[in-house]
Amino acid sequence: MKKYDAIIVGSGPNGFSAAIRLQLAGLSTLLVEGSDKIGGGMRTSELTLSGYHHDVCSAVHPMFFGSPFFDALPLADHGLKFMEAKYPLAHPLDDAPAVLLHRSMEEMTDVLGQDFSEYQALLSEVVYKWPSLAADVFGPLQVPHHPLLMAEFGLKALASASYIAKRFERMETRALWAGLVAHGMQPLDRLGTSAIGLVLGGMAHRSGWPIAIGGSQAISDALTAYYQDLGGEILLNHWLEDVRDLPQHELLFLNMSPRQVLQVKGLDLKLGYRKQLEKYRYGMGVFKIDWALSDPTPFRDLACQQAATVHLGGTFEDIAASELDAFRGRMNAKPYVLFSQPSVFDSSRAPAGKHTGWAYCHVPLGSEQDCTELIERQIERFAPGFRDTILGRSTMNAQQMESYNPNYVGGDISGGIMDLGQMFTRPSFSLTPYRTSNPKVYITSSSTPPGGGVHGMCGYHAAHTALKDHYSPLK
Structure with missing residues (x-):
């Protein structure tokens, strides 16, 4: 079985941004999605009548072009308009x-x-x-x-x-x-x-x-095409319950809320860190x-x-x-x-x-x-x-x-309340909140700074942190 430098679990905007950042750095990556359709909060479906296409979650994207990472990607070359x-x-x-x-x-x-x-x-x-x-x-x-x-x-x-x-x-x-x-x-x-x-x-x-013309799914489709052009791989219909069910890998990135992270077996997280995640507020x-x-x-x-x-x-x-x-x-x-x-x-x-x-x-x-x-x-x-x-x-x-989408705990689409106590130090009280207590496991979701929105910056910073931690010189 193939061994990957990094596996990223969850294909929302932050999962994609982490995967692309790592792939651009020369790592071999696998993006794992529990659903049969890529995209997380960026999906479009016929929810009402045939021929009517609805954005299941996000529909308008104020932060997309404000994102230093997404705005720099050549997604128009992959059909995004x-x-x-x-x-x-x-x-x-x-x-x-x-x-x-x-x-x-x-x-x-x-x-x-x-x-x-x-x-x-x-x-x-x-x-x-x-x-x-x-x-x-x-x-x-x-x-x-x-x-x-x-x-x-x-x-x-x-x-x-x-x-x-x-x-x-x-x-x-x-x-x-x-x-x-x-x-x-x-x-x-x-x-x-x-x-x-x-x-x-x-x-x-x-x-x-x-x-997005064609719906928010068009953003997911363009990110997919770009990521695969870089050599990234995608695995659908794989719901993560136990880390040991994944292919071999060096680093693991979880595009999950703290509640989900706590449910995954085999992460080897320290008790003190788990207690911080348990106190995370939605x-x-x-x-x-x-x-x-x-x-x-x-x-x-x-x-x-x-x-x-x-x-x-x-x-x-x-x-x-x-x-x-x-x-x-x-x-x-x-x-x-x-x-x-x-x-x-x-x-x-x-x-x-x-x-x-x-x-x-x-x-x-x-x-x-x-x-x-x-x-x-x-x-x-x-x-x-x-x-x-x-x-x-x-x-x-x-x-x-x-x-x-289990990331929306209780229907909270922001990944946790963004008050002063959880604006920058989310989901743990740390200057590097993307790290967990396991040096090989990182969190990329909107439960990390800067929080909710289709900007991909949570995943970008998680990937960038991991690259600094494990790869030198940084690519």
């Missing part, structure tokens, strides 16, 4: 026109009025200086490459979203900010909740929020719906039809209340909903003249509640007549999300 919507983001309101986030920062002047200067200053480091900032933001806790720049970003990022919101005079600006920061799946009055808003908002102006879960639709979503403000993502939740106060409720274990009657309409920008997603819709809301961890009515009522609030366009739907509650 993105479509950019006119607006990365729209935020409809009850009694006012929708707030539209334009790709051009300058065009936000008319949108935000007297808040524009404050908004521009808030996002300035990400929008204008990201190449110098990316390695520090998308990496583990370390001595910054650009200390002053990181300090400027960090002071804003460490603030609570609620504190930052007080800088804005207009209700519309505060609502836009709420929609951005609520991606972080935490109560908005917590320290550090501004970080995700800074990155997502900055990426919207810097590179847009792209949608955040809110999600309830997700996919729709087959007869028509584009009939938003009251039709400009919303030209947005990659639509945040449905109303004012800052409304969204803050919704997130706090879900965190405390109860559902708000008007939850914050993230909605996407890929077929508007990619006609391959549905039969001619038809459409798809994709949405989720945040729910208590592990919830089995059916939130279909709550989500559709929120969409109807801003798009009356939406229910009349529904031809079919598919739903997944938080527990079903975990059944689909």
Whole structure:
């Protein structure tokens, strides 16, 4: 039986990035996937009706081009194409026109009025200086490459979203900010909740929020083609329960959450390290719906039809209340909903003249509640007549999300709560959190820095750490 330099378990974005980084360094690698289909959270399937293609997990990819690793790969040579919507983001309101986030920062002047200067200053480091900032933001806790720049970003990022919101005079600006920061799946009055808003908002102006033509599966397919061109190998339908069932290897990389890691036999992890993994904390879960639709979503403000993502939740106060409720274990009657309409920008997603819709809301961890009515009522609030366009739907509650992908513990799609205690030192309290107590085993999942998102940087840093540990000089 062939012996590999490294085996990587789990083919999500971080599994792929680790495998590619190691393969580029000249190692022989095997990427092992438990499912019969590659991709992890980057999969596309006919979930509702024949001919309607839905992204099972991620649908819009704000961090893809912000990733120093993914952005440098020649994936366009392997068929990957993105479509950019006119607006990365729209935020409809009850009694006012929708707030539209334009790709051009300058065009936000008319949108935000007297808040524009404050908004521009808030996002300035990400929008204008990201190449110098990316390695520090998308990496583990370390001595910054650009200390002053990181300090400027960090002071804003460490603030609570609620504190930052007080800088804005207009209700519309505060609502836009709420929609951005609520991606972080935490109560908005917590320290550090501004970080995700800074990155997502900055990426919207810097590179847009792209949608993969053909679905998120197209990203997986392009990564597969590139990885195999490098000589990497893939094994499907192999669920890892015992390390001794794997082919011979020197290094092992686990694209798994701490709970999964603890279930694998034969890892030879020290008791103290296992106890740290047992204490790892998860955040809110999600309830997700996919729709087959007869028509584009009939938003009251039709400009919303030209947005990659639509945040449905109303004012800052409304969204803050919704997130706090879900965190405390109860559902708000008007939850914050993230909605996407890929077929508007990619006609391959549905039969001619038809459409798809994709949405989720945040729910208590592990919830089995059916939130279909709550989500559709929120969409109807801003798009009356939406229910009349529904031809079919598919739903997944938080527990079903975990059944689909065990990395989503309790439906937590971020791989664990990203508060101050677990932002950089996740899943263990270490400056090199990709290492385990076994020097031959590494963790590559979003349970390591920088956390959730299709950016691949968790896997990249895990692989880079292993190369430094075991191979010199570093390739």
